[in-house]
Structures are given as structure tokens and as C-alpha cells.
Amino acid sequence: AETRTVASPPEDEAQRALLLTAARCHGVGTAADLADYFRIRPAEAHPRLEELVADGRLSRCTVEGWSVPAYRHPGVVIPKQVEGRALLSPFDPVVWFRPRAERLFGFRYRVEIYVPAGKREFGYYVLPFLLGDRLVARVDLKADRAGDRLLARGVFVESGEDREEVAGELSSELDRLASFLDLNEVVVGRRGNLAKTLRAVRA
DNA sequence: ATAGATCATTGGAAGGAGAG
DNA sequence: CTCTCCTTCCAATGATCTAT
Numbered sequence: 321a322e323t324r325t326v327a328s329p330p331e332d333e334a335q336r337a338l339l340l341t342a343a344r345c346h347g348v349g350t351a352a353d354l355a356d357y358f359r360i361r362p363a364e365a366h367p368r369l370e371e372l373v374a375d376g377r378l379s380r381c382t383v384e385g386w387s388v389p390a391y392r393h394p395g396v397v398i399p400k401q402v403e404g405r406a407l408l409s410p411f412d413p414v415v416w417f418r419p420r421a422e423r424l425f426g427f428r429y430r431v432e433i434y435v436p437a438g439k440r441e442f443g444y445y446v447l448p449f450l451l452g453d454r455l456v457a458r459v460d461l462k463a464d465r466a467g468d469r470l471l472a473r474g475v476f477v478e479s480g481e482d483r484e485e486v487a488g489e490l491s492s493e494l495d496r497l498a499s500f501l502d503l504n505e506v507v508v509g510r511r512g513n514l515a516k517t518l519r520a521v522r523a
Numbered sequence: 524a525t526a527g528a529t530c531a532t533t534g535g536a537a538g539g540a541g542a543g
Numbered sequence: 544c545t546c547t548c549c550t551t552c553c554a555a556t557g558a559t560c561t562a563t
Contacts, residue, residue, distance in 0.1 A: 411555070418556095431556055433532055444533075463534090 335360055335368045336377075343378055343393040345413070349420065350388050356417045386423060402453035407461075407493055415448055415455075427455040427478065443474045443511070451489055456481045457514060459490065463501050470498040474511035475518050487517040 329337070342357035343349065355365035369391055372378040381392045408414055410431045415421040422428050429448060432440040443460025450456075460474035472494060477486050494506045508519050 433534090433555080433557095 332368060332371075335364060336372055339365060339368050340372060340377055340393070343372075343391055344395060346393070347396040348381065348383060348390050348392045350386065350390055350423075352388075353417055353420045354391060404450055404452060405489055405493055406450045407447045407459070407497055408450055410445075410447065412448075414450065421455070425455040429458075442476055446474075449486070449490055449493070451486065454478075454481075456486045457490055459494075460511070461497075463503060464507075468504040470494065470501060470503045470506045471509065472506065472515075472518070473509040475508065475514040476512040477514040477517075483514060483517045484521070487514060487521045490514075491518060491521050 338358040338360065339354050342354040345357065346353055351366055351369055352362055354369065355362045360368075369378065373380055373391070378391045378393060381390050383390045410429075415427070415429050418429055427448065429446075430441070432442060432446060433444055442458060445462065446458050446460045448455050448458050455478065457475065457477045459472050459476070462471040462473060464471050475490070477483055494508075498504075498506050506522070508515060508522060510516075
């Protein structure tokens with residue numbers, strides 16, 4: 321095998337390249353959104369972003385409801401509609417940067433495995449439920465290997481969502497996840513404002 | 524105010540010990 | 544060799560405290 325030595329790029333150039341990649345992955349985002357993607361300090365990201373704007377590689381824009389300016393990648397396309405249905409990992413890019421998730425979806429999310437048990441709001445290991453272009457619910461899951469069951473210990477719907485529809489879609493997704501995890505059945509607990517509807521849907 | 528450091532919390536994976 | 548049991552280690556972010 322042949323190896324080539326390539327000089328490390330200057331830091332500012334590397335940061336611009338990383339921020340441009342972040343912008344491509346985000347479509348549109350605030351300086352804080354883009355900086356966090358590769359963990360660049362905001363104080364350094366700001367001048368790098370302005371340099372990219374000056375070069376024409378990014379454009380500045382405003383987003384309705386956002387209090388700070390945004391940066392848009394020129395290649396971004398806006399889909400006519402977004403179809404999707406997924407239980408997200410706590411570390412999924414959709415929710416990774418909590419302020420962005422909250423700003424975009426009105427979805428306040430914390431990974432409560434790090435929160436003392438008594439102070440947990442939703443549960444130990446809670447996955448957001450993405451449906452279409454919204455985060456419509458969250459569910460506290462546990463794979464009970466010994467019992468061969470997927471436990472949905474708490475199920476919570478966001479306000480303003482259609483409970484029946486969300487419960488139906490979530491029910492299907494839980495079956496899919498149980499199958500993926502090679503677990504025999506899904507057991508829905510009693511905690512949460514969607515637990516009752518979900519249990520009824522599955523009955 | 525803001526940044527940095529430190530500790531807290533569990534599931535699971537990996538590896539060793541010991542039994543058969 | 545295979546299996547089980549046990550211990551150790553790792554992953555991640557949030558809460559809290561300290562320092563600037």
C-alpha cells in the first residue's frame with residue numbers, strides 16, 4: 321500500500337470546510353446549529369461563516385420564528401412533502417442539538433438517563449417519535465431480554481396532535497422495533513397521556 | 524454572564540474464572 | 544471445549560459547582 325503525506329490545512333480553512341458540510345447536512349441553520357455539528361466554538365464559527373458568505377458558498381437568510389439570522393446552503397431543496405415514521409435514538413441528528421430541536425419542532429428533549437431518578441419527567445430512556453415532519457410523541461422503552469418483551473413504560477403525545485392517529489402509527493412502529501430487536505411481544509405500560517389510547521388501539 | 528470541570532446514571536459488551 | 548457467572552469498563556449528556 322502506498323501512503324501519501326498531505327499537509328494539514330490551516331485551521332480556518334478546515335473550519336470553513338467543516339461548517340460548509342454542516343450547512344449541507346442542515347439545509348438551513350443558525351450559527352450555533354452549524355458550529356455544534358463538528359463542535360467548533362461559536363466564537364470561531366461566526367467569522368468563518370461570514371467568510372463563507374463573502375465567498376458566496378453560503379447565504380444568509382432569516383427564518384420565520386427564529387430570533388437570530390440563519391445560514392443556508394445553496395444546494396438545499398425544499399421537499400413538497402415529508403414522509404417518515406421513526407423512533408429516534410437520543411443521539412439522532414434530528415434531536416442531537418437540543419436548542420435546534422426545540423426551535424424547529426417545539427420539542428423539549430432531555431436524555432434523562434443522566435437525571436436523578438426522582439427528577440425524571442418522562443423516564444429513563446425516552447425515544448422521540450417522528451411522524452412526517454413533526455415530533456409527535458415520545459416513549460420510554462426498555463428491551464426486557466429475560467422476558468422476551470419490548471416494554472413501553474411510558475407513552476406521551478405532544479399537545480395538539482391527533483391521539484388516535486399517533487397511537488396507531490406508534491403501535492406499528494413498536495411492532496417493527498420489537499421485531500428488529502428479536503423480541504416476542506410489546507407490552508404497553510400505564511404511564512403517560514397516550515398510554516390508554518395506545519393500549520386500546522392494540523387491544 | 525459564561526465557560527470549564529466534575530460527577531451522576533445504567534445497559535451492554537468484553538473478558539476472566541471456574542465447572543462440567 | 545463450552546457454558547455460566549461475575550467483574551470491569553465504556554458510552555453518552557445533564558446538573559451542579561467553581562472560576563473568570
